[in-house]
Amino acid sequence: MRDPYEVLGVSSSASDEEVKKAFRELARKYHPDNYVDNPLSDLAQEKMKEVNEAYETIVKSRSGGSYSSGYSSSSSSAYSNYSGSGYSAIRAAINSNNLAYAEQQLLGIRDRNAEWHFLMGSVMYRRGKLDQARSYYETACQKEPNNMEYRQALQYMQTGGGSYRPSHYSTGGGGMTTADCCSSLICADCLCECMGGDLIPCC
Amino acid sequence: MFGYIRPSRGELKVKHYEYYKTAYCGLCNTLRRRHGPAARFTVNYDFTFLVVLLSALGQDPSFEYKRCPASPVTKKCAVCETAVFDLVADQCVILYYHKLMDSVSDEAFPNSLVARLSAAALRRAYKRARAALPEYDKTVVQKLSELSALEGSNSPSLDDTADCFASILSASVSHYEDDELRRPLELLLYHIGRFIYLTDARDDLAIDYKKGSYNPLIYRFNLTGGELTDADADYLTATAGHSINLAASAFSLLPLKTGMEIIENVIYLGLPEVWAQVESGVFNKSEMNRHKENRSNN
Numbered sequence: 001m002r003d004p005y006e007v008l009g010v011s012s013s014a015s016d017e018e019v020k021k022a023f024r025e026l027a028r029k030y031h032p033d034n035y036v037d038n039p040l041s042d043l044a045q046e047k048m049k050e051v052n053e054a055y056e057t058i059v060k061s062r063s064g065g066s067y068s069s070g071y072s073s074s075s076s077s078a079y080s081n082y083s084g085s086g087y088s089a090i091r092a093a094i095n096s097n098n099l100a101y102a103e104q105q106l107l108g109i110r111d112r113n114a115e116w117h118f119l120m121g122s123v124m125y126r127r128g129k130l131d132q133a134r135s136y137y138e139t140a141c142q143k144e145p146n147n148m149e150y151r152q153a154l155q156y157m158q159t160g161g162g163s164y165r166p167s168h169y170s171t172g173g174g175g176m177t178t179a180d181c182c183s184s185l186i187c188a189d190c191l192c193e194c195m196g197g198d199l200i201p202c203c
Numbered sequence: 204m205f206g207y208i209r210p211s212r213g214e215l216k217v218k219h220y221e222y223y224k225t226a227y228c229g230l231c232n233t234l235r236r237r238h239g240p241a242a243r244f245t246v247n248y249d250f251t252f253l254v255v256l257l258s259a260l261g262q263d264p265s266f267e268y269k270r271c272p273a274s275p276v277t278k279k280c281a282v283c284e285t286a287v288f289d290l291v292a293d294q295c296v297i298l299y300y301h302k303l304m305d306s307v308s309d310e311a312f313p314n315s316l317v318a319r320l321s322a323a324a325l326r327r328a329y330k331r332a333r334a335a336l337p338e339y340d341k342t343v344v345q346k347l348s349e350l351s352a353l354e355g356s357n358s359p360s361l362d363d364t365a366d367c368f369a370s371i372l373s374a375s376v377s378h379y380e381d382d383e384l385r386r387p388l389e390l391l392l393y394h395i396g397r398f399i400y401l402t403d404a405r406d407d408l409a410i411d412y413k414k415g416s417y418n419p420l421i422y423r424f425n426l427t428g429g430e431l432t433d434a435d436a437d438y439l440t441a442t443a444g445h446s447i448n449l450a451a452s453a454f455s456l457l458p459l460k461t462g463m464e465i466i467e468n469v470i471y472l473g474l475p476e477v478w479a480q481v482e483s484g485v486f487n488k489s490e491m492n493r494h495k496e497n498r499s500n501n
Contacts, residue, residue, distance in 0.1 A: 029455050034452055034455075038452055039390060040386060040387055040452065040456055043383065043386065043456050044452075047456065124362070127366075128362075128366065128390075128394060128397060128449070129362035129363070130362065130397075130445050131360070131361045131442055132362050134442075157441075158441065160441040160442070160444035160448065161444070161445040161448040161449065162448070164455060166471065169467075
């Protein structure tokens with residue numbers, strides 16, 4: 001196994017707080033929710049496992065005793081529980097990115113129900129054909145309006161696919177940059193001097 | 204080339220922006236060395252992005268100072284050329300050449316004449332590049348001809364037309380043997396390619412409609428005027444944004460080193476910014492004018 005500190009991207013002398021923060025950021029990055037139906041979801045799962053193991057190793061070695069378990073990822077495969085009919089082989093093919101086989105099998109089916117459209121959408125999505133995928137998901141939802149799996153897939157398309165965003169790029173600037181800090185201090189100093197005082201003697 | 208792949212300069216640290224420029228210079232030098240001085244005019248920031256991305260997977264770069272025709276007095280700092288630079292330079296020449304040949308047939312006089320002369324100047328370079336990368340050239344030719352056929356039949360499919368271009372970009376790395384690198388790279392480049400195609404369609408919609416040229420948006424959204432309805436514009440923004448998000452998901456899985464911040468900035472900030480500018484009609488394609496804009500904004 002790789003050096004756990006290297007996996008989390010912190011130095012071995014980092015504080016517990018820093019280690020935790022690094023772990024949380026990576027867990028947020030590789031969370032399965034960011035890789036729903038993604039052709040790279042298996043790689044993300046591996047990364048998530050590596051990050052979890054690294055964090056547990058560090059915590060265990062530092063505390064030497066019992067510890068509260070790290071982040072546990074929720075549902076592994078998106079398709080584990082849903083299929084009833086003979087679509088399970090096709091679902092398995094899609095999950096392992098065997099898209100050519102999955103598509104060929106689907107095209108051979110004449111009775112095209114909601115599940116057919118949903119799985120076709122899934123094949124299209126993994127191929128990068130997002131517009132067509134959305135269209136298939138819409139049809140699936142029309143045919144079976146109460147199916148949560150299809151509804152969630154459609155919603156995901158409608159919102160443009162949720163994704164991880166690094167914390168230093170989070171929108172709604174609440175943070176201050178060093179430039180803000182400097183200019184605020186200079187302003188405060190000027191105001192102070194106007195009032196007869198002096199906040200920063202050298203300015 | 205298209206000019207849509209650019210970082211959000213204001214949010215990029217100076218040292219990273221400087222590295223980005225040295226990569227551009229390195230690419231230009233590679234083009235000159237491998238393909239002669241005429242090939243230099245193919246250098247562009249889209250391929251600079253590609254060379255930064257692929258170089259970030261390798262060793263730390265080294266730098267050298269070189270003379271530059273665009274900078275007659277001071278020497279410019281450039282990244283030392285590597286096998287990655289050679290690869291990207293060859294791909295740049297191949298794609299640029301085919302794009303010129305398309306212009307020869309698609310554009311009217313005098314643009315077609317300019318394209319014809321430029322293609323002639325580039326022909327030897329193209330043949331050399333094609334000899335180095337025969338599979339890549341084959342893919343480019345095949346995908347461009349598929350695209351031509353779709354355009355000729357007024358295809359209403361955003362995905363199929365975008366796929367032709369996106370596949371060309373992801374073909375840049377199809378020879379990478381390591382699955383754990385190749386798969387995320389292919390997905391990242393595919394969706395960046397899809398984004399470029401959609402942005403180009405959005406950018407050119409008004410002109411294409413006026414000239415009667417093909418634009419996938421016209422047929423996809425059944426437009427009767429040269430503009431999208433608000434609902435259609437939102438739909439298009441969602442699908443373009445989705446491609447950016449998929450590119451981001453692939454980026455997270457790549458062990459990038461020097462230059463990582465540039466790629467990160469492009470994906471999370473640059474591309475959305477470009478889309479917003481194209482939508483509101485303020486996007487400026489010309490790199491020269493962009494520098495002037497940046498200077499006046501600072």
